[in-house]
Amino acid sequence: MLAAVPTAPPPSSPQATPAPRDRGDACPGTLRLHAADDGALARVRVPGGVLTVRQAHALADAARRLGDGELHLTSRGNVQLRGLHDACGGELARLLDVAGLLPSPGHERVRNVVASPLSGLDGQGSREVRSWLSALDAALCASEAARGLSGRFLFALDDGRGDVASLGADVTVRATADGAALISLGSAQEALRVAGDDAPRAALLAAEVFLEFARQAGGRVWRIDELGSRSAELVSAVRRRSAESGIGCVRDRKDTTTTGGPPPGVIGSALSVHAALGRLTVPQWQEVAEVAPGELRLTPWRGIVVPVPGTTASDRGAALSRLSAAGLVTDPSSPWLRVGACIGRPGCGKSRADVRADAARTLATAGGSRLPLYWSGCERRCGHPRGDRVDVVAAPQGGYRLTGPDGDGPPRATGLGDVSHLATALAAITS
Known part of the structure; x- marks a missing residue:
């Protein structure tokens, strides 16, 4: 093992391309609430999406007593509480603190x-990642330097199947069949291979080295890909720092094989359900918590996986039917799996339309589209997922503008003045 040797921060470079920001990171949390048109908003981080049943009930209690009575799932497997009452920040923090x-x-x-x-529920993947998750979260909370990360910086722990590896995280840890792990940084094609047991420590170290690069850019770099051409320098710097910290590390190629999220249904020893537009009422949320024997796993695809080990096929089928009766999506052919939307009106003052209502009104048409749809109230496209899809963006003069990918060429766009004409517009843009 090499002895740890202090190193100077990496040299500055004119190649860095920081984003043009004139203010600090305003990403909301549970202690820093965001003022929206429908009240305050809290974003509760749930590492790995893992919630105990007790924690799930605490979130339901907060949504019912302090918010709008709904729980909103994000594209990072977190929970947002909306419509929070004025001056409820202290009470919310106490409630969440007690729940852990x-x-x-x-x-x-x-x-x-x-x-x-x-991971660990369907016999797929190369490694169960729960130990990685616990170790990384503990190391994050113990790192003074990590407090400087942006609220947008993302870690992904992939068990080797390639599901969360597709989400464009800043630091992706991917299990390999031989027990090692590949650490990849942003969209860089080079990866670093480390021993599996060293992976959480190596992931945190990569984030801390990134912060040194970010400081040289005046703190205006929040994500690794914002380093531009300096991303390659970052990979080299992380490799050097890993060796100096006693972590064996060699260069490797990034594994680019990816898959999607879990479909609804019974999968191995788990139930998988989807929340339409990522939104659950308190009764729906409580129904999921009551079915769960121990924990819930929120997914980055706005779904919930409920581990039900030791149950019979009949019991799993009955539980899934119960969740379907509560209004959750349990059918893998449901058109709701192909439709997403930002919060829209009336929750967001920047939105030009009630995109969720329009998305629901045109659900049958969207289900027949060649590509999934994402509805946005403005050009910011908040919550927009990765991957090819048709963007339906509310236009300043009314109606919507549809944009879709066109193979390797530029996106094609068309106007939509009336949502009743969505089928025609979709045919024109995806044919």
């Missing part, structure tokens, strides 16, 4: 970790 959802006030916005939700 606020282990470190100084790190609550940086605990952004997604993990393969079916």
Whole structure:
């Protein structure tokens, strides 16, 4: 093992391309609420999407007593509480702290970790990632430097199947069949191979080295890909620092094989359900919690995986039917799996339309589209997922503008003045 040797920060470079920002990171959390048109908004980080049943009930209690009575799932497997009452911040923080959802006030916005939700439940993947998740979250909360990460910085722990590896995380840890792990940084094609047991420590070290690069850019770099051409320098710097910290590390190629999230249904020893537009009422949420014998796993695809080990096929089928009766999506052919939307009106003052209502009104048409749809109230396209899809963006003069990919060429766009004409517009843009 090599002895740890202090190193100077990496040299500055004119190649860095920081984003043109004139203010600090305003990403909301549970201690820093965001003022929206429908009230305050809290974003509760749930590393790996893992919630105990007790924690799930605490979130339902907060949504019912302090918010709008709904729980909103995000594309990072977190939970947003909306419509929060004025001056409820202290009460919310106390409630979450008692439930164990606020282990470190100084790190609550940086605990952004997604993990393969079916890991250990369906016989797939190369490694069960729960030990990685626990170790990384503990190391994050113990790192003074990590407090400087943006609320947008993302870690992904992939069990080897390639599901969360597709989400464009800043630091992706991917299990390999031989027990090692590949650490990849942003969209760089080079990866670093480390021993599996060293993976959480190597992931945190990569984030801490990134912060040194970010400081040289004046703090205006929040994500690794914002380093531009300096991303290659970052990979080399992380490799050197890993060796100096006693972590064996060699260069390797990034594994680019990816898959999607879990479909609804019974999968191995788990139930998988989807929340339409990522939104659950308190009764729906409580129904899921009551079916769960121990924990829930929120997915980055706005779904929930419920581990039900030791149950019979008949019991699993009955539980899934119960969740379907509560209004959750349990059919893998449901058109809701192909439709997403930002919050829209009336919750967001920047939105030009009630995109969720329009998405629901045109659900049958969207289900027949060659590509999934994402509805946005403005050009910011908040919550927009990765991958090819048709963007339906509310236009300043009314109606919508549809944009879809066109093979390797530029996106094609068309106007939509009336949502009743969506089928015609979709045919024109995806044919």
